[in-house]
Amino acid sequence: MKLTPIIGLEVHIELSTHNKMFCNCLADHFGTEPNTQICPVCLGMPGTLPVPNKQALINTIKIAKALNCKINNEFIFARKHYFYPDLPKGYQITQFQDPVGSDGWIEIGGKKIRINRVHIEEDTGKLLHEKDESLVDFNRAGVPLVEIVSEPDFHKTEEVIAYLKEVRLIVRNLAVAEARMERGQMRLEPNISLTSNVSKLPDYKVEVKNINSFRFVKGAIKYEIKRQTKILAKGKTPKQETRGYDSNDGKTFFQRSKETTTEYRYFPEPDIPPVVFEKDEIEKIVRAMPETRTDKIKRFVNDYQIKEESVRKIVEDKKKS
Helix, strand or coil, X not given: CCCEEEEEEEEEEECCCCECCCCXXXXXXXXXXXXXXXXXXXXXXXXXXXXXXXHHHXXXXXXXXXXXXXXXXXXXXXXXECCCCCCCCCEEEEECCCCCEEEEEEEECCEEEEEEEEEEEECCCEEEECCCCEEEECXXXXXXXXXXXXXXXXXXXXXXXXXXXXXXXXHHHCCCCCCCHHHCCEEEEEEEEEECCCCCCCCCCEEECCXXXXXXXXXXXXXXXXXXXXXXXXXXXXXXXXXXXXXXXXXXXXXXXXXXCHHHCCEECCCCCCEECCHHHHHHHHHCCCCCHHHHHHHHHHHHCCCHHHHHHHHHCCCCC
16 A cells, blocks of 8 residues: 655744834844843733734735735734743734635645645743753743744655745745744744545644754654554554654654644634734735745746756845845
8 A cells, every 4th residue: 555645834934023022022032141031021921911013914924925825904813822831821822713824825846835824923932951950941932933834735855845945035035034943943843644545634643843954854754754654554543643853863752642723722812902904005015025036037037048947046045136
């Protein structure tokens, strides 16, 4: 029985704004002294009120538009409830029913990859694991984080890597994010399952969390395909779960059973009213966007009769293009 991988991707990208998503703390947290860029708002202290960062919303609109999404003019924030030590409020302010953008797509090697949604949320803090203790740094908590969720349209690791590189180039071209993976500014979460019938999605999926390199995401997918193949060969179904990836031994490891939407207990954020962008305001944002990479490649090929392969190398270098 031939099994085909079914892979979807969730990509988290920190936006390069001056301030955090819902407060005035500085957003650039890399290399800072732990817990020095925090305030009662991003720590979720009682009585504090979050105020959305408009520039972060504008940047998210740009990303969604560059991914050919339909842009909503009304953004509704929601609370996503779960417990983890790096989540100070006990819930994350995110979006659920009304994201910034939806139903998008990008083309990779002649194949159209569908984008389910693009939404904005706040990042969590960061756990630092020592030998006998775990420490938490909340400087990252509240940093604007865009999540790009694809449909499960990937069957090969090569397609996954090509897509991720394209997304990174898009956000860099827009100048809305640096997406430096070694700094955790772009984090990857593949959802992997196997099927003998590509026209029907499997009854399970395994999510591998917080991968910060293309090489590691490739390794995680290859290992999961091998692991799940062995389970299915025994006539069993892999468990729906969340796993991590150990880059030292090239294996994934169990973290927790995968939560369902119901378990997150989403409900509208009561402290933030719906944020409305008028149609002409969205059009103004779109007009100010730089030329897309796809349009730039077509223009260079048509106007200068340069081979597409050479044009792509030029376009990837912002200084040359």
